[in-house]
Amino acid sequence: MSKKILDIRELKREFQMGSETVRALKGISFEVEAGEFVTIMGSSGSGKTTLLNILGCLDKPSIGDYFLDGVDVKKLSRDELAQLRNRKIGFVFQAYNLLPRTSALENVELPLLYNREISVSERRDRAIHALEAVKLAERLDHTPSQLSGGQQQRVAIARALVNEPVMILADEATGNLDSRTSYEIMSLMQELNSQQGKTIVFVTHEPDIASFSSRTIQLRDGRIQKDTRNTDQRSAKEVLAGLPITDDY
Amino acid sequence: MNFFNLIRIAYKALQRNKLRAFLTMLGIIIGVASVIAMVAIGQGSKQSIHDQLSSMGSNMITVLPSSNLNGGVRIAGSSFQTLTQKDIVALKKAQYITELSPSITSKGQAINGALNWPTTIQGVSPDYLDIRKLSLKDGIAFTEDDILTSAKVCLIGQTVIDNLFPNGENPIGKVIRFNKIPFQIIGILNPKGQNAFGQDQDDILIAPYTTIQKRILATIYYQNIYASAASEQVTDAAVSEMTQILRDSHRLRDSEDNDFTVRTQAELINTLSSTSGLLTVLLTVIAGISLVIGGIGIMNIMYVSVTERTREIGLRMSIGARGKDIMLQFLMEAILISITGGIIGVVLGIVSSNLVTLTLSWPTIVSESSVLLSFVVCAITGIFFGYYPAQKAARLDPIEALRYE
Numbered sequence: 001m002s003k004k005i006l007d008i009r010e011l012k013r014e015f016q017m018g019s020e021t022v023r024a025l026k027g028i029s030f031e032v033e034a035g036e037f038v039t040i041m042g043s044s045g046s047g048k049t050t051l052l053n054i055l056g057c058l059d060k061p062s063i064g065d066y067f068l069d070g071v072d073v074k075k076l077s078r079d080e081l082a083q084l085r086n087r088k089i090g091f092v093f094q095a096y097n098l099l100p101r102t103s104a105l106e107n108v109e110l111p112l113l114y115n116r117e118i119s120v121s122e123r124r125d126r127a128i129h130a131l132e133a134v135k136l137a138e139r140l141d142h143t144p145s146q147l148s149g150g151q152q153q154r155v156a157i158a159r160a161l162v163n164e165p166v167m168i169l170a171d172e173a174t175g176n177l178d179s180r181t182s183y184e185i186m187s188l189m190q191e192l193n194s195q196q197g198k199t200i201v202f203v204t205h206e207p208d209i210a211s212f213s214s215r216t217i218q219l220r221d222g223r224i225q226k227d228t229r230n231t232d233q234r235s236a237k238e239v240l241a242g243l244p245i246t247d248d249y
Numbered sequence: 250m251n252f253f254n255l256i257r258i259a260y261k262a263l264q265r266n267k268l269r270a271f272l273t274m275l276g277i278i279i280g281v282a283s284v285i286a287m288v289a290i291g292q293g294s295k296q297s298i299h300d301q302l303s304s305m306g307s308n309m310i311t312v313l314p315s316s317n318l319n320g321g322v323r324i325a326g327s328s329f330q331t332l333t334q335k336d337i338v339a340l341k342k343a344q345y346i347t348e349l350s351p352s353i354t355s356k357g358q359a360i361n362g363a364l365n366w367p368t369t370i371q372g373v374s375p376d377y378l379d380i381r382k383l384s385l386k387d388g389i390a391f392t393e394d395d396i397l398t399s400a401k402v403c404l405i406g407q408t409v410i411d412n413l414f415p416n417g418e419n420p421i422g423k424v425i426r427f428n429k430i431p432f433q434i435i436g437i438l439n440p441k442g443q444n445a446f447g448q449d450q451d452d453i454l455i456a457p458y459t460t461i462q463k464r465i466l467a468t469i470y471y472q473n474i475y476a477s478a479a480s481e482q483v484t485d486a487a488v489s490e491m492t493q494i495l496r497d498s499h500r501l502r503d504s505e506d507n508d509f510t511v512r513t514q515a516e517l518i519n520t521l522s523s524t525s526g527l528l529t530v531l532l533t534v535i536a537g538i539s540l541v542i543g544g545i546g547i548m549n550i551m552y553v554s555v556t557e558r559t560r561e562i563g564l565r566m567s568i569g570a571r572g573k574d575i576m577l578q579f580l581m582e583a584i585l586i587s588i589t590g591g592i593i594g595v596v597l598g599i600v601s602s603n604l605v606t607l608t609l610s611w612p613t614i615v616s617e618s619s620v621l622l623s624f625v626v627c628a629i630t631g632i633f634f635g636y637y638p639a640q641k642a643a644r645l646d647p648i649e650a651l652r653y654e
Contacts, residue, residue: 058567058647079571086569093651097564101265113254114569159568 004067005166005199006032006055011064013050024050026222027064032201034166037193039202039210042219051219052203056089056169057081069166086114090160094172096152098144104131104155105140111163130158133196134188150181157188161198168192170202174209180243186212187236212236259581262558270586273550276543277590277630278597281623284536285598288619290605291529293612298521301444307514308481309380310346310488312336312474312495315510330470331499331508339498340476345487347479350377351471353461357428359409359454366412370403370427370454372461373475380477383455388421388436391457399459403432406451407440430464432456484513540623543590544630551583551638562642563650576643583635584628591627595620 013025024047032038042048053059054066057073058081066073069088076084085091090111098107108127112118118126131137134154144152153173160168170189174182190212192198202213210216211234218226263270314331332351340349353372358365375390377383391402405420414420420434432454441450462468478487488511495509555562562575570578602613 053648056567058651079573082566082569082571082574085567091567093564097560097651099265099561099564102261106261110565111568113258114565114571114574116251163569 003034004031005034005036005069006030006201007065007067009065011051011054011061011066013047013054013059014062024222025054025061028219028222028224029064030217030224030227032167032199034199035193035197036215037190037200037202037213038215038217039204039213040217040219041203041205041207041210042225043205045221046219047222048203048205048219052169052171055201056091057085082114086111086163088166090157090163090165090168092153092156092160092168092170092173094175096144096149096156096176098152098155098159100145101143103141103143104136104147104158107144107155108158108162110159115163126162127158130162131155133161133192134158148181149177150184153177153181153185154188157185157192161192167199167201170200170204172204173202174204174206180240182209183236183240183243187240190236255577255581256585258578259585262578262582263585269550273547274586274590274593276546277540277587277627278543278594280536280540280543281591281594281627282597282601283539284533284623284626285595285615285619286601286605286613287532287536288529289598289602289613289615290611291525291532292614292616292619293606295525295529296614297612298525302514302517302521308478308484309514310476310478310484310491311512312476312491313510313512314470314472315508330468332471332474333469336471336474336495336498339494340474340491343476343487343490343494345479345483345490346476348376348380348477350374350380350475351458352377352473352475353458353466353468353471355428355461355465357465359413360426361413361423364413364415366409368406368409368427368452368454370456370461370465372456372458374458376477377455377475380475383441384439385436386439387419388434390436396457396459399463400457401430401432401460401464402435402456403427404436404438404455405434406438406453406455408449408452409454410437427454428465478513481515484515488513537626540626540630544587544634547583547586547631548634548638551579551635552641554582555579555638555642558642559645559650559653562645563647563653566645566647567651572643575645576639579639579642580632580635583639584631587627587631587635588624591624594627595623598623 008031009029011025011028012023015022015024026047028051040048040051050059054061057068057076060074060081068084071084071088073081073084099110105124105127108130109123112123112126128137128140131140134157136151136154136158139147139151144155147155153176157168157173168189174185177185186209189200189202193200193214200213202209204210211230211232213230214233215229216226217224218228312332334351337349337351340346350373354369356367356369359368359370374396375392378385378390385404388404390404391400394400395402403425410420413425414423420437422434424431424433426432438451438453438455444450458471476487476491478484492507492511495511496507499508501508565575565578566572599615602615605611606613
């Protein structure tokens with residue numbers, strides 16, 4: 001259980017904006033082990049987005065090392081990074097980013113299309129399985145416009161699960177949802193974390209959401225301000241049950 | 250990502266915006282359809298000219314007397330008298346020639362009772378019918394015996410029949426007069442219609458050449474000699490052989506010009522074909538331009554599509570698509586549009602060619618090469634005009650693309 005999924009050492013990231021150098025990350029080190037549910041918090045300008053891009057292998061650090069599941073990201077080319085994302089990371093975005101006019105099943109199949117080792121029938125089976133895991137087994141043929149926001153985000157989570165990544169990387173995944181639906185999503189995340197042992201890194205600025213995770217990393221001005229284990233992890237399921245039932249959808 | 254997946258992804262993307270895909274295709278459809286139809290019309294007219302000339306006998310060789318210096322004065326060929334029986338005898342030994350006929354014509358009035366008609370009588374040998382690919386609808390042809398006896402018999406063309414026998418009676422066995430000489434009609438020629446120059450080929454009487462020479466024109470010269478080369482391929486060899494034989498027969502010294510001209514149908518066919526070939530090229534160029542315009546339409550839409558789908562591209566990249574995969578996807582979309590447009594265009598082109606034949610009765614030939622060519626051009630158009638938008642898509646930064654509004 002103590003396998004290191006993320007291993008970040010003295011990570012720095014600088015951007016050249018004209019003649020000025022913007023130092024977004026000023027030296028960050030932390031490790032995430034398999035099965036952890038980490039939230040990364042911070043106000044805007046704290047370097048949260050930059051860190052997320054690097055964690056998601058969309059960007060590379062200027063200085064410092066980043067090992068994702070033992071792979072040194074720094075040495076990889078653009079195409080190799082794409083392949084790494086395909087095999088090891090499942091993204092969940094704030095705006096869902098589902099393909100319009102495309103069924104839930106096909107949206108979930110999408111990452112597998114870029115994995116040439118997976119056959120057509122296996123692709124379909126795994127997509128159906130992933131949709132079952134997010135409790136959307138009856139909505140396979142629905143297009144995003146026929147689904148509610150929460151359902152769309154669940155399709156997106158299924159898409160993140162389908163390639164069996166080592167880490168689910170969520171970027172403000174509840175940012176577009178009302179609190180009830182947010183709790184539903186968090187409940188699903190907790191379930192995936194506890195029952196299936198999925199490692200989850202969840203970027204958010206809401207302390208309420210962070211309280212559902214097992215660990216919170218607080219960023220401020222490009223440095224880690226606080227890295228705390230959450231001893232008092234709340235259960236989203238219970239919170240959900242405690243909510244007054246006002247609207248019945 | 251394998252090829253099948255690629256097609257699937259591109260097809261799905263196009264399916265999401267069917268109307269736009271179709272409108273983009275329209276340029277290609279019209280371009281290809283017009284290429285196919287234009288080339289078909291061009292080829293059709295070329296072929297019909299060729300056929301018409303071939304129906305006169307494509308391996309036919311004509312010898313004409315030609316002008317020659319005569320004391321410093323050039324004299325018109327037609328009034329020159331150089332071709333005689335001696336030449337025919339000499340030419341009979343030629344190995345590349347299978348059939349041979351002298352020809353002599355006279356204009357005059359053909360008379361049947363109270364009816365008369367100005368026409369031409371042509372004196373030839375029995376070989377002439379084969380050389381010119383003439384056939385008889387009824388009756389028989391004259392023979393070598395008729396030549397020897399200068400028999401007063403003739404074959405009659407449809408136009409002359411129409412004018413001398415307007416009531417539909419059978420002309421065979423009837424006697425008509427031509428310049429006061431009575432001729433018995435022994436055969437009726439199958440109608441050939443107009444030739445490529447608009448001359449009525451059925452306004453004619455054909456008789457033994459000896460009859461014309463002795464009974465009408467009182468001359469020993471021929472106006473032409475017709476011959477058939479053994480095949481179309483040996484026509485050139487036959488021409489040089491004939492030229493040599495005639496030079497020997499006319500006792501021309503090496504320094505002297507030919508006093509005759511040997512012509513083949515091939516020259517005429519080439520001249521007329523090249524004219525219609527030029528027409529084909531012009532039509533094809535115009536159609537080709539419309540294909541290019543169709544291609545620019547594809548490029549335009551692909552650029553719009555790349556911009557519009559920036560977030561989709563960002564998403565695909567974030568879930569593992571390499572720049573190459575994105576590039577191939579957009580390229581494949583462009584190719585799918587152009588190839589599908591090409592297929593529809595080919596079908597439409599063939600249909601419209603047939604419609605032209607049906608309604609305007611212009612001959613059209615849809616050649617395989619034009620179908621193949623427009624197909625290849627379509628694929629190239631798709632690749633060429635799809636390349637730059639696809640490259641633009643492939644070079645997007647996934648981080649920026651994901652945040653694109």
